[in-house]
Amino acid sequence: MYRALIVDDDRAIRYELKKSPVFGKNKFLVTGEASDGKEALEKVRAEEYDIALVDVRMPRIDGIQFIRELRHSGNDLCVVIISGSGDYAFTRQAIRLGAFDYLLKPINPGELNELLYNARLFLEKKVEHRTLAENTSRQLAESLKxxxxxxxxxxxxxxxxxxxxxxxxxxxxxxxxxxxxxxxxxxxxxxxxxxxxxxxxxxxxxxxxxxxxxxxxxxxxxxxxxxxxxxxxxxxxxxxxxxxxxxxxxHISGTYPLIKLLCEYFIKNVEGRTTLEEAAKVLNYNSKYLGKVFKEVTGESIVNYITKIKMERARCLILSGKYKTYEVSEILGYKNTDYFTRLFKEHYGHTPLETKRASR
Incomplete structure (x- = not known):
């Protein structure tokens, strides 16, 4: 079971979350609660938690400062921000600081369930990576001394x-x-x-x-x-x-979990017609919000990013020698081969055909 900490100055919300059956359904156990960020930091230092659901507005230390203090100390705890509909600026700031996701008040059980499901997948990958890294490094070090x-x-x-x-x-x-x-x-x-x-x-x-x-x-x-x-x-x-x-x-580092999830979606779905709107539906976010956050965090527009990874995939397909230029263009969702060729040349400095000839 993954250990969860609930941080909110509203006792009723803490009680509601603690009693929610979706935590157990997604292999989470609420093992701690705090009424503000200061108390939460003390609990995190004293005990181990896998996830914290934190209200963005609290006395003494709010949710934003809580995340800052965590990251400053090197703690990579998975943090979910709880915010009101008018807290967009705070929520955006929390995502930029590395919050995994956010929940809007009043908390919808279905949205909480989906969030905890995604958080569990994220934590499982994190554990797998840590175990793999430790085992692989140990084997390498022992075998080569x-x-x-x-x-x-x-x-x-x-x-x-x-x-x-x-x-x-x-x-x-x-x-x-x-x-x-x-x-x-x-x-x-x-x-x-x-x-x-x-x-x-x-x-x-x-x-x-x-x-x-x-x-x-x-x-x-x-x-x-x-x-x-x-x-x-x-x-x-x-x-x-x-x-x-x-x-x-x-943009696939773990610094910004939401950006990583978005880029992961685009890379997985690089072939065909790839759009922000489809990604937003799958990730259950507003497309305009995703576009703004992506631009602010990466300094790059969604359109440019999608084009970049499509050109990466295009180069792979071309170097495989299995496809003609027009076929690669169609695979990647470009109806106009001339337009695709122009994009490819702008990205690499040479055309698909020149790339294929150079690889022979």
């Missing part, structure tokens, strides 16, 4: 996944440490770093299997054993940066 802790690779994976600039600094320090350990044996160093990098890409695909739609394998990393230590370290660090940049470019 690497001079770094089991946790190091899991930490690097987390930094990459969050598109953190620290991933480059961390990977360089890790590679230098390995280079010093192997005392100039560039053959061992190159093999180990290549294996570690491939493992990181596999971990990413295990957590986000829908990236397979784009035939994601990660940026290429090929190190010549005859290269000097500095070149090997630089190549590894550069590939880690490219991998982290890819996560940022696709």
């Amino acid at each position: 690497l001079p770094y802790s089991v946790q190091d690779e899991a930490d690097l994976f987390h930094l990459i996944k969050e598109n953190s600039g620290k991933s480059v600094i961390f990977s360089e320090a890790l590679a230098v440490r390995l280079a010093n350990f192997y005392e100039g044996d560039t053959f061992k160093l190159s093999i180990i770093l290549e294996n570690s990098y491939k493992n990181l890409c596999r971990m990413l695909l295990s957590e986000m299997p829908w990236l397979g739609t784009l035939q994601f394998k990660g940026p290429e990393l090929s190190i010549s054993p005859s290269a000097d230590t500095g070149s090997i370290v630089a190549a590894f660090t550069c590939s880690i940066k490219e991998l982290s940049d890819f996560i940022g470019n696709m």
